[in-house]
């Protein structure tokens with residue numbers, strides 16, 4: 001099976017996803033830091049609409065089953081692994097309730113015939129939401145509550161022989177250790193050199209790198225960032241400049257449309273906003289080309 005995804009925006013050919021099921025239905029909001037509006041049954045309906053949109057572009061979905069293992073956050077398949085051009089990398093989660101998830105990805109990659117390049121080991125921690133391909137040989141990684149220096153060093157050692165430079169950038173604490181704040185919470189690449197950002201929370205050196213590499217940065221409006229708990233910014237490119245976002249944030253949408261993006265929306269008031277993860281988080285790109 002073809003694999004490899006060292007771009008955030010190249011056409012999404014294959015993706016790993018987990019349809020939420022019994023685990024989400026039985027989840028207690030307080031155990032998972034889910035906010036007001038969480039409704040497992042409605043979240044599942046909204047996920048189905050989202051998955052249809054992804055599939056409608058011809059993207060092949062590798063399904064990871066919700067077997068009732070109680071891992072409610074496992075629908076956010078972006079986080080437990082990466083897929084480099086040289087094989088999958090199994091990560092190690094910073095959120096204690098998510099520690100079992102990389103093993104689910106390991107099983108899926110084995111079944112799909114995708115080799116494993118390596119695995120982040122304790123005391124290292126890296127979550128996929130902290131990893132952003134600036135270009136095919138530069139991986140930016142947010143150092144914060146979910147990802148630590150030991151994890152970044154392991155990732156750098158794994159990827160250096162393949163010509164990839166891994167750069168760590170400090171994230172703020174945001175809303176505290178229980179809340180979800182990844183590097184991808186403050187940037188969504190939209191096209192090869194175009195990204196939607198929440199400028200006030202971008203690590204300065206990362207912002208400088210993006211400018212040096214010729215990126216145009218669209219600055220998402222603060223009121224919609226606050227109203228959506230940051231989910232207005234979580235935008236998934238299916239092909240460069242053709243993106244999916246959570247409905248209800250017209251200024252953010254118009255900003256992307258003014259930069260010539262095609263924007264499609266889906267309703268996610270039960271799925272994404274209370275569960276702290278958007279369309280990028282619900283997808284683990286396995287092959288982008």
Ligand SMILES: NC(=O)NCCC[C@H](N)C(=O)O
Pocket residue numbers: 032073076078079095098128129130179180182184185275276277278280281
């Ligand atoms: N990449 C992402 O931003 N993933 C969102 C994960 C949300 C999940 N509730 C978590 O706290 O890990």
